[in-house]
Amino acid sequence: MATQKLYAGVKLREIRGRLALTQKSFADKLGVSLPYLNQMENNHRPVSAAVVLALAQEFGLDVTELTVGESERLVSDMREALADPVFTAATPPLADLRLAASNAPALARAFLDLHRAYRQNHERLASLDEALGREDAGLKPSPWEEVRDFFHYCDNYIDAVDRAAEHFATSAGPKRDVIRLAEDLLHRQGVALHYDDTPAIRRYDPAARRLVISARAQDATRRFQLLYQLALLTQNDLLEATLDFARFSTPEARDIAKIGLANYFAGAALLPYRAFLEAARETRHDLERLADLFGASIEQVAHRLSTLQRPGAKGIPFFFVRVDQAGTITKRHSATRLQFARFGGACPLWNVHQAFETPGKFLRQFVETPDGVRYLCLAREVSKPGGAFLAPVRRYAIGLGCEVRHASEMVYADGLDPRGRFEPIGISCRICERATCHQRSVPPLERRLKVNPDSRDLLPYEIAE
Known part of the structure; x- marks a missing residue:
């Protein structure tokens, strides 16, 4: 399998700016020519292994900074935004979106801000009983x-x-x-x-x-x-x-x-960083043991695991999510390539929804996203009692997961067969490309549909290739 080339021009420019170095000084320290550095910073050439090594040796850089997930998040967010019916033209190819996220991240964020503003305005217009006649009903x-x-x-x-x-x-x-x-x-x-x-x-x-x-x-x-x-x-x-x-x-x-x-x-x-990271590794990320060691809750521990992204001392990249009983995402964060829908709920095939059926127990699941990445997912229901008989009890489900290549570092992978079935999940139905999902709630907006009144399968339509 060919090794994927690393294009990280924006990150190189950011590192150089952080160090307050000119292009010539930066090139000299990396041992490359000025034109070569210029080409790398503009993504005309990939970052070479020698440059990655020089960044680590000369500046003590955590080389994983070159492949942080911001570009993947931007691509995921743009794909979801472009699935909106307001965009009637053909969706830009995935390669174009990746180029925009890598070479022009500020422009990509501006596009997302514009789409978010459009959605907010559209939602306000749909609520005429609140908007009509109010001075503050403008776009905010x-x-x-x-x-x-x-x-x-x-x-x-x-x-x-x-x-x-x-x-x-x-x-x-x-x-x-x-x-x-x-x-x-x-x-x-x-x-x-x-x-x-x-x-x-x-x-x-x-x-x-x-x-x-x-x-x-x-x-x-x-x-x-x-x-x-x-x-x-x-x-x-x-x-x-x-x-x-x-x-x-x-x-x-x-x-x-x-x-x-x-x-x-x-x-x-x-949960102080170095002490918690060390304990997490020693316990193989056992949430209950970590909660007991630090006097924290299961949710606090799970959330903290997803923040261990200090340069030079990173933990396993985790995603963390919390959903309510209606399936609405109330907390979300991902240091992995898995990104959550910005609007609506999570994929119904994901085990986080089943956690409400088994309170107090951990559910384990292997999943695969449409991009072919596989994850080990952990889900558990958490309750927050009000401390009195008549006080309301708040119930949530939390999800924590990492790519399967880190599964051996998780106690929750013990006894699971990584060669077994991986549940096919997506981000949200409207941008999920899977054609045969039995839990699909709406058609994918990026694909054409075939409707045959004389035939009915699991779905009342077929998704064209």
Whole structure:
């Protein structure tokens, strides 16, 4: 099988800019001519093995940075957007989309922003009972989606915040008693901490300097909420500097992002990077053992595994997703080539939907996506009780997975036959190319249909080749 050539011009230019080097200086350090570097930076020539080696030796670069998943995510997002019926012309070839994602990522994101704006406007027009007669019914970007995309395209890894949280956790000593340290720091800041029987999970009164955390909440939740509040009170300058760098378009998006960054600090302090990565490898990524070791929940551990993307010290690339009982994706992140639908739910053949039928148990599944990549998928139902008989219980299912080439590093692969059946799944029905899926809900928008009134199979139509 021929080795795939590596075209990474945008990444080379980004690395050179980060190092503040001219093209000539960069070429000299890499041991190549200036014209050769220029051709590589413009994707006219692939990055050679000698250049990859020089990047690692000269700059200590984690060479996996050259193949990070941003281009694949952009291609996936563009394919989904172009499947919209508004695009009546033929869909651009996949090769063209990959060229756009590699050579002009800013243009690709601008296209996605434009399509998202169109969808938002279309949805508002469809809700005339809300839109008619309102002064604020004009087109506005969704703050929630803007923040989601910020984390999505950062690989859900924020280096400065992650390292600050790890430094905090390290200062707690060898026993990693981050909660006692957090309580001490809050006390020094004049904050009174109380655990009360209150329905609110967390409530902070800045005037009275009083923090109340619900005694009803599970222990992992209480720990997380304490660290979240600590982040807001002691890491404000860092959070604000990160927000300034992100340049969100609305105050609402900035506010939502600040909550996300404080949550990130809390998770990274509870599960500090190097200690957690080492424990993950030692336990072969056993979620229950990791949760017990760090005093965290199964969901917190699964989410943290998907963020271990620090340059030079990366963990297994995982995807993580959380869905509600209606199948709606409420959290999503992927450090793998598998990307989730930006609108709607996940593929119904995926085991994450079956997890609600077996509460408290892990489901394992081998799957294959239309691009031929195979994954080991793990799914489990998680419940969040309200702490009282009449309090509502929130139920979700979480999914975690990696490519099968990493399966041997997962305890959940034990006893499974990698030569067995791989369930064929897709991203969403409207862009899935599979012609014979018995669970298809809508036809693929990129393919022609054959309708025969005299014949009926699983579907009332055939998908033309």
